[in-house]
């Protein structure tokens with residue numbers, strides 16, 4: 001029995017190792033990943049039956065995840081797991097090294113290189129990146145602005161302000177002023193009530209906005225209610241940034257399931273509330289399925305309970321406000337500061353705000369809450385210190401290009417982009433709904449279209465077929481599904497996606513696997529109960545990638 005399970009763990013590790021690599025590096029040349037994949041797939045397929053039998057046996061006796069954890073702690077099993085892990089990491093390292101064509105620079109050149117040489121090297125490195133970025137892109141999300149003039153404008157303004165720093169507002173009042181205007185313009189979109197004094201700051205991206213809001217909410221509620229063991233309630237569909245916040249700020253997470261429409265389950269939220277709940281976290285829309293959580297109900301709950309309510313509008317902040325005129329049964333429900341319980345919102349300007357990467361906005365319903373994100377030091381030998389965001393010095397260039405992007409788009413530009421995305425999402429959804437064997441997830445029409453297979457065919461095989469045609473979709477778990485995030489850069493490829501998707505469905509009904517595909521590994525890794533092994537392996541894989549790219 002032990003030997004059986006040890007072998008099963010080994011398969012588990014091989015499979016997950018490959019999975020982690022491929023998901024961490026979706027756009028890389030697939031060569032080195034394939035080597036690893038073949039290794040993992042062979043191991044996996046050989047012992048799959050053993051694993052199944054073992055799991056079935058364990059299921060009958062104890063909870064499978066506990067059994068795996070126990071087995072992992074046995075010295076013999078631990079040794080096998082470690083050996084297998086080392087082999088996977090070594091193979092990854094070797095394949096990364098052999099895939100890198102450019103000689104690595106590991107120390108400063110004695111004298112500085114010429115401008116021409118540096119530009120040539122940068123161009124060679126860029127040559128290895130995904131090519132079809134800005135038009136008919138087959139990437140889910142990733143690239144948002146497709147208009148060349150718009151991107152050139154952002155780049156020019158960035159260059160003009162790249163040296164500035166809002167920390168030194170006396171030297172660079174320009175970028176301080178631009179930050180204020182970005183916050184004003186964004187908040188106007190997200191509140192129907194101009195009496196509300198919404199305030200905020202610009203941050204470096206969605207994750208920083210979320211981290212900042214969660215820390216401010218924790219400190220605000222802990223301070224006002226005298227709580228020492230804070231908790232927050234998040235849906236299973238909340239973005240992974242909430243786990244980062246929980247780790248950083250020592251907040252216990254209570255996870256609640258989604259309802260049948262993929263929205264945060266209100267009854268489960270009510271059940272999860274405790275005296276020490278400092279925050280309920282909602283999304284508009286969610287990353288996995290593009291559904292808008294029931295923020296209206298959550299607002300009432302937050303008001304009654306006296307806790308904060310954050311709305312993650314990283315994706316929706318510059319899209320949903322422009323869709324209120326759409327006549328459709330899946331109308332956009334209220335999700336913003338027009339609901340009195342909403343205390344903070346994160347809105348990404350570097351996504352549908354069409355600024356270049358490195359910019360987002362965090363907004364609060366009251367100035368008091370914003371103060372809880374500041375750091376002020378009164379007795380530092382370096383002088384009196386105040387900083388509004390986690391970063392100390394910040395690039396004024398990122399603020400300036402965001403400001404330029406917003407002014408260039410204007411209300412009409414955002415509105416047109418939002419309606420184009422809505423039309424693209426509607427078309428893709430209707431095509432999926434009309435395709436036998438596929439089923440949509442979620443009811444709202446937003447930029448994310450998610451689906452799974454309704455018949456016996458394997459969604460991950462479907463993904464393999466689409467990958468072989470150049471598509472890069474998001475692979476989801478719990479439930480197994482795929483999604484495509486529509487942006488102006490991939491909008492013109494929707495018809496091709498529909499055609500490829502339909503033929504892929506037909507093919508997936510006859511195919512068990514695609515040669516070189518990832519379906520067996522995804523299936524196995526997503527189905528296994530022991531997430532601890534996967535979490536640990538992900539960290540080691542990240543090390544190898546950071547050290548060897």
Ligand SMILES: Cc1ncc(COP(=O)(O)O)c(C=O)c1O
Pocket residue numbers: 205206207208210239241283285286287312314315348
């Ligand atoms: C709903 C949602 N929230 C937060 C984030 C995190 O944003 P970022 O990658 O800019 O940190 C994402 C990213 O896709 C998202 O979709």
